[in-house]
Amino acid sequence: MIASPAALLCRTNCRLWFRRLGPTRASWARRTIFLKTALAMASGGKGGHSSSAFYTNRLIHEKSPYLLQHAHNPVDWYPWGQEAFDKAKGEDKLIFLSVGYSTCHWCHVMEQESFQNEEISQILNDNFVCIKVDREERPDVDKVYMTFVQATSSGGGWPMSVWLTPDLKPFVGGTYFPPEDGIYQVGFRTVLLRILEQWKRNKAALLENSQKILSALSARTDVGVRGEEALPSSKEVLTKCFHQLSESYDEEYGGFSESPKFPTPVNFNFLFSYWALHRSTPEGARALQMTLHTLRMMAYGGIHDHIAQGFHRYSTDQRWHVPHFEKMLYDQGQLAVAYSKAFQISGDTFFADIAADILLYISRDLSDASGGFYSAEDADSYPTAHSKEKYEGAFCVWTAKEIQELLPDPVEGILERKTVADVFMHHFGVKEDGNVNPMKDPHNQLKGKNVLIVQYSLELTAARFGLEMEQLKTLLVKSKEKLYKARAQRPRPHLDSKMLASWNGLMISGFAQSGAILGKQEYIDRAARAAYFLQNHMFSVNTGKLLRSCYRGQGNSVDKSSVPIHGFLEDYVFVIQALFDLYEASLNQSWLEWAVQLQHKQDELFWDPKGFAYFSTEAADSSLLFRIKDDQDGAEPSPNSIAVTNLLRAASYTGHKEWTKKAGQILAAFSERLLKIPVVIPEMARATAGFHRTLKQVVICGDPNEEDTRDLLHCYYSTYTPNRVLILADGDTTGFLYHHLSFLSSLEKKGGKATAYLCENFTCSLPVTSSQELRDVLLA
Template identity: 60%
Template sequence: MSHLSSPPPKHKGEHKGHGLPRGSERGSSPRDKDRSVTVSSSVPMPAGGKGSRTNCSHSAPQKTPNRLINEKSPYLLQHAYNPVDWYPWGQEAFDKARKENKPIFLSVGYSTCHWCHMMEEESFQNEEIGRLLSEDFVSVKVDREERPDVDKVYMTFVQATSSGGGWPMSVWLTPNLQPFVGGTYFPPEDGLTRVGFRTVLLRIREQWKQNKKTLLENSQRVTTALLARSEISMGDRQLPPSAATMNSRCFQQLDEGYDEEYGGFAEAPKFPTPVILSFLFSYWLSHRLTQDGSRAQQMALHTLKMMANGGIRDHVGQGFHRYSTDRQWHVPHFEKMLYDQAQLTVAYSQAFQISGDEFYSDVAKGILQYVARNLSHRSGGFYSAEDADSPPERGMRPKEGAFYLWTVKEVQQLLPEHVPGATEPLTSGQLLMKHYGLTEAGNISPSQDPKGELQGQNVLTVRYSLELTAARFGLDVEAVQTLLNTGLEKLFQARKHRPKPHLDSKMLAAWNGLMVSGFAVTGAVLGQERLINYAINGAKFLKRHMFDVASGRLMRTCYAGSGGTVEHSNPPCWGFLEDYTFVVRGLLDLYEASQESAWLEWALRLQDTQDRLFWDSRGGGYFCSEAELGAGLPLRLKDDQDGAEPSANSVSAHNLLRLHGFTGHKDWMDKCVCLLTAFSERMRRVPVALPEMVRALSAHQQTLKQVGGREGPLAGTPGGRRAGAAPGNGERRVGLLGLFLELRSVSVRPRVTVCTGVSAGMSGRLLLCRWRSL
């Protein structure tokens, strides 16, 4: 498939610049360039070709482990038997580089990354390359999900000095941690258009010995330029920009890139981008009587429907894959990420609220069914991801998508029963294959399968509506639905016997916070206490296993141990800004769904800790990492792009508004204003890069209109309560609803009322207020 021949470019949002997430990212960069090798460097590199081909022979991994065997990260453990003297990120590696005056080779990836697997197999298992890395460099391996600060800093360098970025990320640093060469995936050998990894290592080794002074000077200049470029500050500005202007510009930019036929934005690879869908729903809510408002609603709903019908959705086991390699949402990159499931279940719940169409609520419930089955620890936490690759059969080499693809023969054998009442001879298998587009030759185009490995393989994708499929064979729609559901269940049971993709059982506080939101919001929308209980158990897990009571700090990670235990690294990896931000959001969503004040009280405490550790008292906004934790890194960044995950600063703006609304704590409103003002220039320049922050800007300015700029609790909080105190269980948010104007009622189960506007104490995520709250 095309995404196996080169990693995709980055797409709107995860990192700065225009380029995408997790083996790709979030922005608009040229799509037609081969990104399998990205090099940014002042070091001369050969063009490659027949004359420079190498013969790096592969050997079986050595049986003696390196020091990564002592780590907890699944990604680092995947490299524990490489013939490379790997170090984890830390002072031991830095001291060695300074003492021996060697450059640092930094390799950053994650455990479910296809191209990370490729480079590990091709280069890091290679004895000759292993000797080069061990003798001439200090080689450091980083799990980007454990250390997002390290990843962001050096990806900023790679994107700023090359045409894109992605994972694995390969960067060479001075002993003082300043970057001077950067790239992504390298093949082991030189090709006609590609520089081999061995050649890169030899050239950098030579330049370090012969031309080190120039390298250091260039590195310092680049670092200085990046410092200036990454500065985000209020400066002389006193107020954030106009919400109406930013909303209009953001919508227009999205409208220009919208795919009318298949939904989504830009060309392939195509990503779900829940933050964009959330913005469109909010835009519709505030412009519902205008043509643009209707357009925004249609764009979001059509995109969600096309995604749900496409191959990016796992129709057999539910949940969504990472992204589509084509415009049609047909052939996905098959890894499944927790953060996608969390955000998409909220998006589909919102779509159900707006449309009343149970198609969307069914998709949301399917996502949560998948998470509960495949990504849940028995103590309540949520795992990070499932890999794209797995062996087609036991003992075979892993291939991308092997777990999810089907041949016509397999389906026919599993579903041989004849369908009574059809207008022509028909089996259950034939009915399912017609509906989901399976063919004898396979439904993956040759352009997506350059090596011819997937001939005869099929991705399930809905080709016809139930009505059309039923009419084609003269059957009732209900009968077709039952037959398809039965067929999918049989495929699901058969798939259990296939070798499963690798499960990344690492648990991250940030993504667990997003998943708490997913269960809480969907449970509230659908009126299902069972789903809210999943959110409660997730929050309890966070407090029990990822929260240090004495310091009030969150831990970034914990890991599934043997026998269902939970393990931690020693010393623990402390939380980053996104951990606090997403957990606070999850707790506020859970408070609104459950009305249990304990969750609001914990959110208040975490927000205090977040302010203490990450707030920029001079420039406004939050840094991504603690000053102490990021000591030695050349940059301390503020995340300024909403992408596969929303920017932590964007979510913080929402959280501050909500907390102010619940408690009347003026400091949080002031911080929200400072934050929005600090990001003013970024929003003015590229509002589409920060749709979640534009939503927060709108919520803030709407709040000022609603309350006339008055201070103090908005509602549901007695004026006599001290600032920061949480409302009791009996003090329901009835008063808050007075700030909303009822738009219409939708007669669906559960009964819901659409409300306009967003008060500072309400999330705006539950676009509709559950009837029981009234």
């Protein structure tokens, strides 16, 4: 019997579903495949488990690094598209959909175990139409089927494996499958054969069930206003979100779970805002303490690359020690903002140094000559140039012996006979037999290796070895430089050179906000270069649309996909946010103009006039079974969460009140979630305060080349207050801002000095001319 839709939708484990299908003898299939393979080998064709070089499938014509990784599999892969759909319908075959991304560790494992396996590939080729999707290139496809997998199994993740009817309706799915049956998990070969048997025997029931499942999922994902829903109270939403975060907070190591631990920058953004709105309360103090402590512990931990900068994806343990080693662009962009704001609030240069560390990594390792930013670096790499197998973390970890050989010099000026290696190993927790807990090393690839983690404070290490503080700092800096040079000789991890509009937007915000807060013009210039890159390579002047992705070409060129993929909602909201951030940092009004143009296009393509809020995708793609409105802030904030603040900022810069109304309608559409579990959308929870309190327009009248104007601007950049926008009234009445905001013409400098006004709803306070007066007004 096939499991009922009701059972599936109440999160029945797909593995149990497979068992219910009953046993199927596979010996006939194996014998047939063996004979076919032998014949192919005899004729000089395909054959052998390690002969993938003989194969080239349709993915060879794609640009995506992930799809190209599978272009030489013996699996007859298709990219997502009409050719594959027509084949499935024409031959009445099921579709096997495999979704992943190029720096995904378990995607690599499943490829090696199953997609390079001749026997499994033959089963796939003979009986299924196999489609491979890069989730970063096609987040729309990924979200539809991940919604199904999460609703019908014990979880989600990548690689995602889903079986579809010829009309693209899912009926069973999961994530990683081992090739053979194990004690706790059914093997991929068995899954394929059982599904094939059911398609042959119970096709009508399977099709009926898939339709019922799809209808239930479509209803479940229908986020929108139903009737006359009131806007949620910002006080109630903020208070509940704060308490939910506080309850999950790890008092010792920071973060909001035990393990695995993810950075979750959206939580930091919310807590900073909550602190600013409750500065004088114990709750406000706790919000700030939770954030600063977590950021500090992350920076000390192994999730932070102490040698080559930047942050890894997440920590597998509670202490932020052993990471999953891939590095993602979206993490770097958001964390650069978080650490810059931590410095802005606390004045502690430790946080400024970490922000600079992140931006150094991006500038050096994830930047294209054209100005764009690459997507990621892989977790896996070859331990040596002669290695045949990649290991996770091989590029980043150290043996004690390696460090001792690299840092053999004695430390001068201390009584004990100690080498630089002794000091370095003590400070970073290096052990002779390795410092990785075997429980966090399931494949035994980190045995005897060390993941660097700041084990002791500078003060404690200096006291332990009798060193002056500056002497210790110099020693550690020089030691890191030596290790960096040694690491540069190792084979580098795979670089995903795909450039995504959305993630480039997040990174532009990282450079722009950090540049403004830290006073680094080079960061602002780098943000502007990336924005020009988006304008030149990922935007169509004719249609006004963004493109989703492009790729590193030969030399300094940039390649576009053979079938251009238009931008999704997330591309628009992150780019619009970036352009607002870049305007505030650079004061170049052309970025405001483009942001407003994109906001109009976003409204046209994605707005739901019936249920309110934005769909994640355009309505034009008929291959998508339904349109989703994301309702969770994850590794990246959900697009609707960011859209609320973008709309309020756009309204503040243009006076277009319809955008304020739209912001309220989004909050109404998500009101149930905001009132019950705001912790899953903390960015939208934060935005409720901006809507109810209105954004403050900080207008500075003056010439940015003059010192008095620069003083007021520095005050704005160095003072943390949420829910505000900066407007420079430079007297150019022909410019974008004067054209849209008529009240600016009535504001002027007082006594010939640069002057600031704090305006709400286009009504302005009395003028101030000193930075201290402006700070007092901002903090009032």
